[in-house]
Amino acid sequence: MKKIGIEIRVRYVETDQMGVAHHASYFTWMEAARTELLRKNGMSYRAFEEKGFHLPVREAYCRYRKSLRYDDVMNIEATLLELGGASLKIGYKIYKIGDRIADGYTLHAFTDSSGNVVKAPRFFKSLFKS
Numbered sequence: 001m002k003k004i005g006i007e008i009r010v011r012y013v014e015t016d017q018m019g020v021a022h023h024a025s026y027f028t029w030m031e032a033a034r035t036e037l038l039r040k041n042g043m044s045y046r047a048f049e050e051k052g053f054h055l056p057v058r059e060a061y062c063r064y065r066k067s068l069r070y071d072d073v074m075n076i077e078a079t080l081l082e083l084g085g086a087s088l089k090i091g092y093k094i095y096k097i098g099d100r101i102a103d104g105y106t107l108h109a110f111t112d113s114s115g116n117v118v119k120a121p122r123f124f125k126s127l128f129k130s
Helices: 025-040 045-050 122-127
Strands: 003-009 057-064 073-083 087-096 099-109
Touching (some): 003 025, 025 057, 025 073
Antiparallel strands (some): 003 073
16 A cells, blocks of 8 residues: 555644644644554554664655644545655645645655664565555
């Protein structure tokens, strides 16, 4: 499964003084979707880290199209876009009742527990074979 969807409700703490979702909150929601994408494919972040690997974010992008407000319910799609030799790119689309609210991506490096870049482990690549 290279794509999943989750539902999240905007919490009050995630809004700014103007009553709209703070721009940084979108990256937190993307992380929640990314975590579920890995989990649904058989590998929690915890299990991945227990094997001695990490997936630090190298690059993050979000294009904001419309605003979200407190208590709005959104759906976030997370899709595996690329699985390279030592990197991983995940795309995100955020919707509210069919309207596209935002989209973006995160690019990750595979590293060992010391922070050295390593090749994507075989066990990880096998999770996304289809």
